Amino acid sequence: MKHNFGAGPCILPQEVFKEASQAIIEFNDTGLSILEISHRSKAFEAVIEETEALVRELLSVPAGYSILFLQGGASQQFAVVPMNLLPQTGKAAYLDSGTWASKAYKEAQKFGIVQVVASSKEANYTYVPKNFEIPADAAYFHYTSNNTIYGTELFETPKSPIPIVCDMSSDILSREITVSDYGLIYAGAQKNMGPAGVTLVIVKDDLLGKTGRDIPAIFDYRKHIEAKSLYNTPPVYAIYVSLLNLRWLKAKGGIVEIERENIIKARTLYDEIERNPLFKGTAAVEDRSRMNVTFVMENPELEKAFLTLAEERGFVGLKGHRSVGGFRASIYNALTITSINALVDAMQEFAEKNA
Amino acid sequence: MKHNFGAGPCILPQEVFKEASQAIIEFNDTGLSILEISHRSKAFEAVIEETEALVRELLSVPAGYSILFLQGGASQQFAVVPMNLLPQTGKAAYLDSGTWASKAYKEAQKFGIVQVVASSKEANYTYVPKNFEIPADAAYFHYTSNNTIYGTELFETPKSPIPIVCDMSSDILSREITVSDYGLIYAGAQKNMGPAGVTLVIVKDDLLGKTGRDIPAIFDYRKHIEAKSLYNTPPVYAIYVSLLNLRWLKAKGGIVEIERENIIKARTLYDEIERNPLFKGTAAVEDRSRMNVTFVMENPELEKAFLTLAEERGFVGLKGHRSVGGFRASIYNALTITSINALVDAMQEFAEKNA
Ligand SMILES: Cc1ncc(COP(=O)(O)O)c(C=O)c1O
Ligand SMILES: Cc1ncc(COP(=O)(O)O)c(C=O)c1O
Ligand SMILES: [Mg+2]
Ligand SMILES: [Mg+2]
Ligand SMILES: [Mg+2]
Ligand SMILES: [Mg+2]
Numbered sequence: 252m253k254h255n256f257g258a259g260p261c262i263l264p265q266e267v268f269k270e271a272s273q274a275i276i277e278f279n280d281t282g283l284s285i286l287e288i289s290h291r292s293k294a295f296e297a298v299i300e301e302t303e304a305l306v307r308e309l310l311s312v313p314a315g316y317s318i319l320f321l322q323g324g325a326s327q328q329f330a331v332v333p334m335n336l337l338p339q340t341g342k343a344a345y346l347d348s349g350t351w352a353s354k355a356y357k358e359a360q361k362f363g364i365v366q367v368v369a370s371s372k373e374a375n376y377t378y379v380p381k382n383f384e385i386p387a388d389a390a391y392f393h394y395t396s397n398n399t400i401y402g403t404e405l406f407e408t409p410k411s412p413i414p415i416v417c418d419m420s421s422d423i424l425s426r427e428i429t430v431s432d433y434g435l436i437y438a439g440a441q442k443n444m445g446p447a448g449v450t451l452v453i454v455k456d457d458l459l460g461k462t463g464r465d466i467p468a469i470f471d472y473r474k475h476i477e478a479k480s481l482y483n484t485p486p487v488y489a490i491y492v493s494l495l496n497l498r499w500l501k502a503k504g505g506i507v508e509i510e511r512e513n514i515i516k517a518r519t520l521y522d523e524i525e526r527n528p529l530f531k532g533t534a535a536v537e538d539r540s541r542m543n544v545t546f547v548m549e550n551p552e553l554e555k556a557f558l559t560l561a562e563e564r565g566f567v568g569l570k571g572h573r574s575v576g577g578f579r580a581s582i583y584n585a586l587t588i589t590s591i592n593a594l595v596d597a598m599q600e601f602a603e604k605n606a
Numbered sequence: 607m608k609h610n611f612g613a614g615p616c617i618l619p620q621e622v623f624k625e626a627s628q629a630i631i632e633f634n635d636t637g638l639s640i641l642e643i644s645h646r647s648k649a650f651e652a653v654i655e656e657t658e659a660l661v662r663e664l665l666s667v668p669a670g671y672s673i674l675f676l677q678g679g680a681s682q683q684f685a686v687v688p689m690n691l692l693p694q695t696g697k698a699a700y701l702d703s704g705t706w707a708s709k710a711y712k713e714a715q716k717f718g719i720v721q722v723v724a725s726s727k728e729a730n731y732t733y734v735p736k737n738f739e740i741p742a743d744a745a746y747f748h749y750t751s752n753n754t755i756y757g758t759e760l761f762e763t764p765k766s767p768i769p770i771v772c773d774m775s776s777d778i779l780s781r782e783i784t785v786s787d788y789g790l791i792y793a794g795a796q797k798n799m800g801p802a803g804v805t806l807v808i809v810k811d812d813l814l815g816k817t818g819r820d821i822p823a824i825f826d827y828r829k830h831i832e833a834k835s836l837y838n839t840p841p842v843y844a845i846y847v848s849l850l851n852l853r854w855l856k857a858k859g860g861i862v863e864i865e866r867e868n869i870i871k872a873r874t875l876y877d878e879i880e881r882n883p884l885f886k887g888t889a890a891v892e893d894r895s896r897m898n899v900t901f902v903m904e905n906p907e908l909e910k911a912f913l914t915l916a917e918e919r920g921f922v923g924l925k926g927h928r929s930v931g932g933f934r935a936s937i938y939n940a941l942t943i944t945s946i947n948a949l950v951d952a953m954q955e956f957a958e959k960n961a
Contacts, residue, residue: 275627322677326838330822446641448841467685483681486803
């Protein structure tokens, strides 16, 4: 048995895989594979409508916000957000809390003035900057709620005099949020929403159409809103698998229940990292992510041996990102407490042998 | 049994569905679903390398051309092509042969001057314009090789004094082409290459980097070339299913064999349309597409009854696009001659009953 701690694309529930596999052979009772149905068919319209409705329900998305399923990944949103929200002579404010946050503001610089309100770069992004000031004259404030690479997470939405744009790629659907705190939320699906190939955007309608830019149709959120994510051929299968995953989340009790489990999973692992004399966390304690747990060894020379043990035990994706080193356990929604316990056991055994 | 004549996403071989379904449960011997593996894993690197190699082999792509697997569909290329190839003060030339061709040049107009060299719009795009002149001072000449909606196809690459950019979304991999005739080829996968969610781009490297534009990284072909289509998370599964489909195509004899079959399939259906007193084609005979066969009834009042019969027989996707009316039989690579014969039989029976 594998324990998939990969950072994304990542583990999804086994039940989802089963149904996803079946739909490739025959989708519902269409007599067709999900891969060969028209995106304009009634069968697919029902899929996209239910997917949207489930996102709306699970995240309590209020009226006045549209929900879109787009292509290009979160990286594409780094450019598409300023296209849609940054006036040609305007300014945007960004928080620099990690690699993705930094890429986001660098792309925005191609569209206008960017003010970086704070950065933890000089500390290798081990913490999330706090007590920064958001300029009231910027068009929007952008931050990354979970820094996938560095294992830090911002649980409290900053107070902001301007609309907030948030990259929630790696913690969306893992905990409760208040959508009305945001002007725009985006997330590559390939962590907690579904497989790679679709990107979720939740946008407040009345922010759009104010930049004075002649936006290419495919990058204009308004075109996708009008067309209900069917402006052009959508990533049919990635949306369908997301639907299966959202159904799974709803059936198990929704965000309230998954957040409860995620808290227990993260606490179990962080407790062991603290307790275990061989390991230590890399992120500031108050900013520790519930999704990506980054840790190293007090004695780096032992890291290779632990990775070998991890592989023997069927742990996948535990190697840390090269920017941090050591280990990263990504413990997304579908990762079970069983896998967490297996990792804790391995850490304890390893500590005994190497005491 | 269904006969899937849908225009795209469309039929793929049954063998492909079978293997594609299995990989959702377990991919090769990884112990993981293809949906949960990292795009940076060795297992997926092997997938993308083989997919690229097969495109290169099947289409005889010469050295000096890169092959990319991107997101956003062909519609996204309508904007990304001029971003990469149209200098800020430059001009591009476009042929207007259908709905998609027209959308392509309208997006290019957002990036510079567009000269439409010829248009068949006034004739509802029933033919492909010929004998137009391509201006030597434009950066590139863009055309659509197969007009999916109107059922016309350009089999001969125009002679051009400037690089040619071609939207081959609906006829790529259906017949032999000479890649060196082109500067750039793009195609949404969801006809002959694979499922929706991935877009193929074949680009001549030395055309890039000449616009003076500060292109967002995600839209810069050079970034994707450098990263071998792994600049950001790619649409893993759509690429994998494309690989399965390309393997199928190679195993059955490659482009030479599929082109031979496609000629027979198209001829069989067009012959019946001509012969049958109830039906007539809508496209100019010399420009008839081998991929999308558009036809109507001499007596439009009978069309509904024929559609009903078609549905009873398990024909899917036969209704014509609203811009043309009547019927459109999309007869892509994976559609068998058996399905063509079933359609011809139905047309003959219908004619006998309604003589
Ligand atoms: C927080 C965050 N933002 C953006 C990205 C980039 O996403 P994509 O690969 O979909 O472009 C990632 C990828 O892991 C991420 O974790
Ligand atoms: C020739 C052609 N170009 C472009 C498109 C648009 O493709 P997409 O939906 O992938 O953007 C289509 C869609 O059918 C097409 O047939
Ligand atoms: Mg990061
Ligand atoms: Mg410790
Ligand atoms: Mg057309
Ligand atoms: Mg006839």
